[in-house]
Amino acid sequence: MQYNQQFFLEIYMLLLDVYGYQKWWPAETPYEVVIGAVLTQNTNWNNVEKSISNLKKAVELTPDNIISLDNDVLKSLIKPSGFFNQKSERLKTISSFIVEYLKGDIKNLRLFPLETARKKLLAIKGIGNETADSILLYAADMPSFVVDKYTMRLFGRMGVDVAPKYEKYYNLFMNMLPNDVELFKEYHALIVEHSKNYCKKIPLCETCPIKNNCNKTK
């Protein structure tokens, strides 16, 4: 199919019109974004909220406090969001990175060029593409588009045939969209909001509000 800058902006406008501003990421501080980005790996956000609530009741959310938590305590606090053995370690690793290389403030990622900051995050064990880009975009306010399974499924259905690699989708969005942090934030949030309800199974497409743009329903 033919797609260009206009196509990607049209889909954005369409989603915005249907769902309205999402105002992502749902967190009180940039560091809480980091916590949520790790905890939501392959996990429903509802479960992540339980974990974050548990953490907040236990300590003030700072990298130092998370590092200081006993491992078993940390695991029990984040238990609702699953994979707690891996995720407890990942939270400590990223927190140590923030303390050691960013003077305790994830916002200091902004001191580096985007490419450099991205590579630093991806070098951390347990931080993959989506988690890194979520942190860059929503915690550090840097223009790194977040691609997730939903994004690939939705745009794959619409005939964007760069699947299935994250890198290819990432480069596509980075090249096709104006370099605008607020646009990136809202676009990803809208894709998620849309995908929670639609684009799962073909029968759902019958009532999909943007089905006219989807190859599968044509």
Next chain:
DNA sequence: AGCCAGGCCTGCC
């Protein structure tokens, strides 16, 4: 009752 959720790593080919 299964399937899925805002992934990532490892090991094998």
Next chain:
DNA sequence: GGCAGGCATGGC
């Protein structure tokens, strides 16, 4: 470089 398998809980 691609792909299955493992990781774990809670909601529908």
